Amino acid sequence: MDPVVRSVLAEALASDVRATELAPTGNSKRTVFATLADGREVVVQHATGDELATETALWRAVDARTDVPVADILAAGETIHPETGARHSYVVGERVDGVDLHTAFTELAPPDRDAVARTLGRSLGELHAAFPFERYGEVVATGAGLRVREASAATTSDWQAWFAEYLQAGLAGLGPELADLVPEVRAAVDLERLPEHPPATLFPWDLRPGNAILDERTGEVAALLDWGAPLAADPALSLAKAEYLVADWYAPDAPDAATADRVREAFRDGYAEHRPVPGVSRAYRLAAVVRSAYDSRGEVTRPGYPEREGEAAVAFHRRHLRAALGSPADREPEGETTV
Known part of the structure; x- marks a missing residue:
């Protein structure tokens, strides 16, 4: 023991x-x-x-x-x-009674899956509304409460500089299986097209079905788990990563893209209950895939359930990087993204 x-x-x-x-x-x-x-x-x-x-x-x-x-x-x-x-x-x-949604999410009937996605989106919107920050970066607990860790001004007050470091850290962590796509990702990201001073809100690092418990009696999410490694960032970047982990991570492989689109729509509907849905740029979509493809140990992550492993996992990450590379460089925001 x-x-x-x-x-x-x-x-x-x-x-x-x-x-x-x-x-x-x-x-x-x-x-x-x-x-x-x-x-x-x-x-x-x-x-x-x-x-x-x-x-x-x-x-x-x-x-x-x-x-x-x-x-x-x-x-x-x-x-x-x-x-x-x-x-x-x-x-x-x-220990909350219920079912681990990592294993159950893909088996839910479409209306129930949409309801879970809507709850996750509603939760993210509420977190963004409840946790504003003055700067960008790693959130830490201090005697004065939750604050962004002290760092150079370039990485906490300059959004474009912070995002450049954030993306570069992800690209540096890509293994040899996806290294050939690094130049394309770098070429596709134009930092000057990003907002200069977006609001800084809580970026919960791993908000996804795999960190949620479902109450089978009510069909509702009983608890969200894992609040580790939080950041403060543009809410649109947080939205991009969360909806990728909710809608795309657990969707069947192509050509059934309609499943992911339906879940994404439900996720965004839930988010909109608390604040306008921000526009998501291609740069943020690329960052969502890049920062999710490998874990902190440098190992390829295993998307979906049953989990894809080995070559199937690499193929999943490659397919979504290609899809993000082919998406529009910028989208018109549906809500306010700057202050």
Whole structure:
């Protein structure tokens, strides 16, 4: 049994552990499902250092400021690994009853799938409305609340410069399977066509069905999970990535493009309940695909469910990069994108 989990639950909830199960996903943090001695089921996440501090602070802020469904936080703090002596941050949340939408989303009837997409879009719109920032960049927890991490003025107050670095980091992370497309992507992005001073709003890094739980009794999303690695950015960039992960990531392969278009429309309808839908440029669509194709370990991501792997995953990313390269350079915004 994970010694940190046992220690955390004994300290924070004064409870012994009956059983644990390691979550099959996750890179930098460790996620463990635990059944307590009294039968309660919880989720324990821990990581070295203070890595979970920002995620926990954002999780709490989302719960306090919005109606976005989240799990309850039962405890959070720091502990010392009982064997290594290393400092670990942790958060304990309720285990929400329901079905993992990563496995269930593609099996839903079209109206139910659209309803989930609409909820995810509504959630993103509400997050954008509730979390404005003054600059662009990595959001961190501070004594004064959630703030953009201090950095050079060029990367926090100059949107075009920030986006250039953001895209370049993604291109540098593309593996050899897609490296031949890098020159085309660079040539297709004209930074001068981007807005100069768009508003900065919360960019939740991984808002998608794979981080959502469905309540089968009601057919509604019971909780959105994973608030790690948040950014502050142009809301149109955040929209581009989220709708890609909702509409395209789980859609059948071509020629059934109508499925993705229908889900995308539902996602945008939900977003529009809170704020105007911003126009999405080709640059942002390219960035959405580039920054989703490889994970933080440099491994090709596995889109959809059942998950595509190996050559099928690479082919998926290539197809969507090609589609984004062929899309119009800019689209007329449906809502306000500058301040």
